[in-house]
Amino acid sequence: MSFAVRPAILASAIVLAFTASALAAMSDEETIKNAMSAAPEAVGKASTVLNWDMKELQKGTNGWTCMPDDPTTPTRRPRRADANSSD
Secondary structure, X not given: OOOOHHHHHHXXXXXXXXXXXXXXXXXXXXXXXHHHOOOOHHHHHOOEEEOOOOOEEEOOOXXXXXXXXXXXXXXXXXXXXXXXXXX
C-alpha cells in the first residue's frame, strides 16, 4: 500500500468512528427527531420511525417510514419511504 493512500484510509476511519459514536449517543427522542426531518412535518409526525437496528421507535399511521442518518456515512441524510418503496 502506498504512503499516499494510508492517510486517506486513516482519515476515513476516523470520520466513520466519530459519526457512528455520535449516532449511538443519541437518545430515542433525538433519533426520532432526526429521522422525521427526512419528511415534510405532516408526513414525519405520522410516520413509523425505525432506528438502524430496525427497532420501531414510533408507530406510524400513514404508511410512511423514516430512518435516521446512516451512521456509516459522514453526511446528514435521514431517509423516508412509503409502502410502495419496499415493493
